[in-house]
Structure formats: C-alpha cells, structure tokens
Amino acid sequence: STGETRDVDVLVIGGGQAGLAAGFYLNRLRRDAAAGRSGPAPNFAILDANNRAGGAWQHYWDSLELFSPAAYSSLPGYQMPPWHGQGNPSADHVVDYLRTYEARYSLPVHRPVTATAVQQTTNGYTTETDNGRWTSRVVISATGNWNAPYIPQLPGSEQFLGRQLHTADYRDRHGFAGLKVIVVGGANSGAQIAADLTAVAAVTWVTRKPPHYLPDDIDGRALFQIATQHARAVANGEPSPGGVASFGDIVAVPAVRAARDAGHLQASPMFSRFIPGGVQWDNGHELEADVIIWCTGFRPDLQHLQPLGLTTRNGIPETSAALASRSTDCPGLFFLGYGDWCGPASATLIGAGAMARDTVAAAAASGAPPVPSTE
Numbered sequence: 128s129t130g131e132t133r134d135v136d137v138l139v140i141g142g143g144q145a146g147l148a149a150g151f152y153l154n155r156l157r158r159d160a161a162a163g164r165s166g167p168a169p170n171f172a173i174l175d176a177n178n179r180a181g182g183a184w185q186h187y188w189d190s191l192e193l194f195s196p197a198a199y200s201s202l203p204g205y206q207m208p209p210w211h212g213q214g215n216p217s218a219d220h221v222v223d224y225l226r227t228y229e230a231r232y233s234l235p236v237h238r239p240v241t242a243t244a245v246q247q248t249t250n251g252y253t254t255e256t257d258n259g260r261w262t263s264r265v266v267i268s269a270t271g272n273w274n275a276p277y278i279p280q281l282p283g284s285e286q287f288l289g290r291q292l293h294t295a296d297y298r299d300r301h302g303f304a305g306l307k308v309i310v311v312g313g314a315n316s317g318a319q320i321a322a323d324l325t326a327v328a329a330v331t332w333v334t335r336k337p338p339h340y341l342p343d344d345i346d347g348r349a350l351f352q353i354a355t356q357h358a359r360a361v362a363n364g365e366p367s368p369g370g371v372a373s374f375g376d377i378v379a380v381p382a383v384r385a386a387r388d389a390g391h392l393q394a395s396p397m398f399s400r401f402i403p404g405g406v407q408w409d410n411g412h413e414l415e416a417d418v419i420i421w422c423t424g425f426r427p428d429l430q431h432l433q434p435l436g437l438t439t440r441n442g443i444p445e446t447s448a449a450l451a452s453r454s455t456d457c458p459g460l461f462f463l464g465y466g467d468w469c470g471p472a473s474a475t476l477i478g479a480g481a482m483a484r485d486t487v488a489a490a491a492a493s494g495a496p497p498v499p500s501t502e
C-alpha cells in the first residue's frame with residue numbers, strides 16, 4: 128500500500144520486453160545460487176506502469192506486422208511460438224508471448240506501478256512510485272520510448288484547423304474514410320500507416336529524404352545476421368560493417384510492398400509551415416489537409432530519472448564505452464531497451480537479451496560477484 132518502503136538489490140523499472148529480459152537473467156542468477164554454482168544472488172523486482180503484460184506492444188496499431196518471423200523475434204530462453212497468420216506476427220502475438228514469458232519464469236512484476244522519481248542515496252537509490260517506495264543498490268531503467276512521442280515544431284502549427292496525431296495515437300483506419308491525410312515520416316511506422324490508410328483516405332506521404340526500402344527478399348534471418356555482425360564489430364572495437372540502417376530504412380512487409388507496388392506510396396518532400404487549411408512548401412505550393420499524422424519517432428522516456436540530473440545529449444544520457452547500458456553519471460544505474468545508444472539492437476526483441484545478460488552481470492558485480500551461466 129502507499130507509504131510502504133520495500134528493499135531489493137536490483138530494481139527494474141519497466142516490464143516490457145527489455146525489463147523481462149533483465150528479469151530472465153536475474154532469475155538465472157538465483158537459480159545458479161540455489162544450485163550452489165555461485166554466491167548469493169541479488170533479489171529483485173520489476174515495476175510496470177501498464178495494467179497488463181506486453182509493454183508498448185499492447186498499444187500499437189492493429190495492422191502492425193513484425194519486421195521478422197517469430198523464430199527471429201525471441202527473448203532469451205523461450206522461443207516465440209510460431210505465427211499461423213499471413214506474413215509476420217502481429218503485435219497481439221507479441222503481447223501473448225510476453226504474457227506467457229513472464230508467467231513461465233515467474234517474474235516478480237508489480238503492476239500497475241509507475242515510478243515517479245529516482246534519487247541517489249549513499250548506497251544506492253530510492254524510487255518513489257504511485258504505490259509505495261523502493262530502495263535498491265541498482266536501478267535498471269527499461270521504460271521504453273512509447274510515452275515520449277516526438278513531434279517536430281513547424282511555424283503556423285497553432286493556426287492549422289485540422290487534427291494532428293502522432294504514431295502513438297493511431298489505432299486503425301476507422302474514422303479516416305474520405306479524409307485528406309498527410310502522413311509525415313520516412314521510416315517503418317510512416318510507411319505502414321500510410322499504406323494502411325491508402326485504402327480509405329486521400330493520403331499524401333511526406334518524408335525528409337526519399338524513402339529507402341530494404342530489399343524485398345530480406346528476411347528476419349538476414350536482419351538478425353546484420354545486427355549481430357554490427358554488434359560484434361562494435362564490441363571488438365572494429366569498424367562496423369553497418370547496422371540494419373545501412374541497408375535501407377523501411378522493411379518491405381507485405382502490406383507496404385503492395386501499397387508501394389500499386390503506386391500509392393509516392394513520397395513528397397517535407398513541407399515548411401502550416402496554413403489554416405493545410406500545409407505549405409517553400410516554393411509556395413499548398414496542400415489541403417484534414418489530418419496530419421506525425422510518424423516522427425520517440426525519445427527515451429526518462430522522466431522518473433529527472434532528480435538524478437543526468438548529463439544528456441539530445442535527450443540521451445551518457446553511457447560507458449565499455450558497456451553501453453551503464454550510466455557514466457550514476458554508479459549502479461543502467462539503461463535497457465530504448466535504442467542503439469544503450470546497446471546494439473537493444474530495442475529489438477532479438478537484441479534485448481544480449482544487453483540484458485551483460486547488464487545483469489555488471490549489476491550483480493556492483494555488489495556480490497556472481498555472473499549468470501550461459502546454459
């Protein structure tokens with residue numbers, strides 16, 4: 128209940144895929160300790176603000192399709208069950224998988240609990256939440272990006288008479304029939320949402336750079352291999368052969384491929400300002416719009432860490448060169464998930480595990496020394 132203080136060695140904030148991957152390795156330390164293979168293991172808890180399991184996946188739009196097949200979208204220990212629908216798995220399939228995952232490993236997830244303020248103490252951290260206070264030696268922050276949508280500021284926004292939405296607000300085509308819609312953003316969410324809407328609305332797709340598609344025949348295995356080679360090169364201090372982004376930005380999932388091949392995904396350059404009835408480019412060209420959908424990405428959601436006064440660049444905290452998830456400002460503070468800045472492919476289902484493993488090892492070593500076994 129509110130007002131109670133609980134103590135753990137490691138507090139994980141966020142119970143999406145990144146938080147669960149950390150939980151998997153923290154559990155493994157406890158298993159190793161129980162089997163006499165290591166010294167005492169840290170105890171831990173996972174706080175999650177959502178009412179249900181599944182992290183951000185439960186909020187994605189209905190037509191969303193994973194980049195890769197189930198076999199290449201798994202967290203450590205337990206494979207995502209095969210998907211029997213068309214194409215790659217849906218977001219709901221991931222939600223089911225994550226719910227099963229946390230039950231399978233009896234992960235100590237407390238929800239709904241929102242961490243509001245993390246403060247440093249002499250031997251660790253105090254975390255205030257909307258339901259009690261936690262103390263811990265280590266904090267692993269895994270709150271994702273979903274709660275921090277990014278929308279660029281353009282002149283005239285306040286005089287625009289239409290509606291403005293972000294990717295995070297988009298659920299399905301319902302309510303868009305017959306409307307003039309501008310979809311902004313040349314990455315996967317922009318392409319997928321523009322493709323989804325072309326069936327019912329007059330869609331203009333606007334991108335800063337000409338859209339760049341990954342080869343149609345690239346599959347999840349290839350994406351995974353590229354990410355792995357990239358991660359290995361970074362870890363060895365060698366020049367990277369290029370991450371997934373060097374191949375192109377947009378995965379041509381079947382719905383996107385179909386809309387593109389039908390000629391519905393002709394991209395226009397970015398406009399410069401709003402006018403009351405729409406938008407305008409520098410050359411004076413104007414376009415009427417009822418709705419603008421900003422598919423312009425997210426920033427890390429780090430509000431709960433504000434009291435720590437972290438050094439940031441473009442909203443991204445500074446982390447260690449030796450272990451990308453480790454804060455250089457605060458000993459015992461780690462970041463998991465979010466993006467490549469806290470570990471190569473750390474924000475993907477398949478990449479979350481490797482960073483979680485190294486991070487849990489480092490977290491455990493900041494007190495007692497056990498390291499999780501690989502088996």
Ligand code: FAD
Binds near residue numbers: 183192241
């Ligand atoms: P989240 O899933 O956002 O989980 C964070 C959790 O922390 C949430 O449950 C949230 O409620 C909780 N939380 C937040 N703040 C607090 C707080 N203060 N206190 C307590 N709890 C808090 N990756 C792939 O591998 N394959 C794909 O096909 C793919 N498609 C994607 C499509 C889209 C549209 C997006 C946006 C991402 C996609 N990703 C994909 C990337 C990535 O896998 C997801 O973004 C994933 O949800 C990130 O997981 P996470 O655990 O880091 O964060």
